[in-house]
Amino acid sequence: METNQYCPEGNREQIQTRLLILGGGPAGFSAAIYAARAELTPILLTGTALGGQAATTDMIENYPGFPEGINGLELGTLFQQQAERFGAQVVYDSITSVDFSEIPFRLCTYDKEYLAESVVISTGARPNHLNVPGETELTGKGVSYCGTCDGWFFRGKHVVVVGGGDSALEEALFLTRYASKVTVVHRRDSLRAGKLLQKRAFGNPKIEFIWNTVLTEIVGAGEVKQVALKNLETCDERLFDTDGVFIFIGHTPNVGIFGGQLALDENGYIQIDRYMRTSIPGVFAGGEVADHRYRQVITSSGMGAAAAIEAIKFLEEKETEKGETEP
Template identity: 60%
Template sequence: MVVQSNTAEEETNPFEKIIILGSGPAGLAAALYAARAELNPLVISGVELGGQAALTNTIENYPGFPEGIGGYELGELFKKQAERFGARVQFATATDVDLQMSPYTIVTDSGKYKTSSLVIATGASPNHLNIPGEKEFTGKGVSYCATCDGWFFKEKEVVVVGGGDSAVEEALFLTRFASSVKIIHRRDTLRAGALLQKRANENPKISFVWNSVVEEINGAGKVTSLRIRNTRSGEESTLTTDGIFIFIGHTPNTQLFHGQLSMDDKGFIKTNLLMETSVPGVFAAGEAADSHFRQVITSAGMGAAAAIQATHYLEDK
């Protein structure tokens, strides 16, 4: 891909040793490690400073915070710690990249950069239903992460939307806390693997609402009910619930790198254990490269690993 320069000013940015794309847990952990290796990293933050974690009220499963910590606050602390050692966080979004040859070119909405190494930590976004009430009640009964939020639904009634492996896995996980879990699926059979289906069918807390889609999420301050529609009869009904967990897939934010890096069929960047991608000096960490763990701690761990490896790469160079 040829990267065009838009303005003369774009050419003035100094050459960078390492650029990190993304300011979520993976990007800021990479920044901390790269800064402590005296690489003076530049973080291109993207629009979501702190990443997905900053969207959630409380994070209770990141070690070191026995009382939990606000998601936004944790992102701020990550940033502050990386900056203390010299990381620079630029509020900008990458719009184009050229990874054909080193030094690599990164074009952002506030300038163009050349860099010897790159850590891609652009994360992923949970797919949304895009229905009324979904945005308004996110963090107030609408969740995309059972591991993160299940605990808040002790002895409550919850709904899971989806029919794939992750929907059923997360529904089973939620039965540890919730008094009942209804799986709403738009078809009359699950796509999830046979063993998961068997476990769900045998779990007394799980029931199914087949051939149905959620049309609207209602509540007052927090979720209280859903309007659902039967896809066969068209009939609408109200389902009371304390929470709705939406598991209809994740989309990695990796469109920029299509055709330049090896990816799986869903667009997650392929890496080896050293976080190396198919291009030397380009590393990927966190949810951009991980469709499985999807946690703050695992993403931060991958970010740290990517920066350590980038440091070795630059030393060898």
């Protein structure tokens, strides 16, 4: 288990708050809107990615209320404006370590210490990258990490899927709804995915497999045109035409700063119950940091809102208890 060295050095300005929200993505801002409307004046720390992962995509077409779709960064800005309108304080800073051993919880940034009666964690997750040339430049221009989000843009086109686990096959099968052909490129000669998924994928006439092969480059100017493939057995290299590349080689939840103080689920995500409660009373989590399954703006927002509602209840109950015990 990781150990968490809390606030290693230096004097820090102390800031007290009833609710601290970690993360400036859909979950964090949704939590902030609910908590601010309950007049808790929450403080939300955005981390380095204002708007979260959603802000990295050009067009979000499956978030209700925007029939023409909306740019991800623009959606994040609207979330922020809505939270600030009700009094949430948005701070561009990152938490580096936490101490959840007692209330108030103590959370450190580089030069500040927050003392919080309750916390909503919505630090999200990040899709694992291949780290090959062309990947970053062409993300959103043919390179994607989400079939549900971007499959629709590939109607009648040919796409490459990278990966061999459950999510790679689930997404490959999903993409056959839109794409004319889906080529799964896998580094081994067999799949890790479950047998039923494998059966469905092998039986789907739109899916073909390229085995023992890795993708070494994504080629294109402004849009994906080709991928460079290398056969690991023969070391042969070749260029392969495609309109898109979907990379499903896992996600990593942003949980490192909690240093083993919270229970995690079997996939390494924060373990929560149906009320968004973590293993520590008063600490709630919502969005992708606690959701390995749905990973969407709407589901993350919903979880963030639910986490805030539970935090509000937690604080109210604490107030009531205090009132009953005080003379």
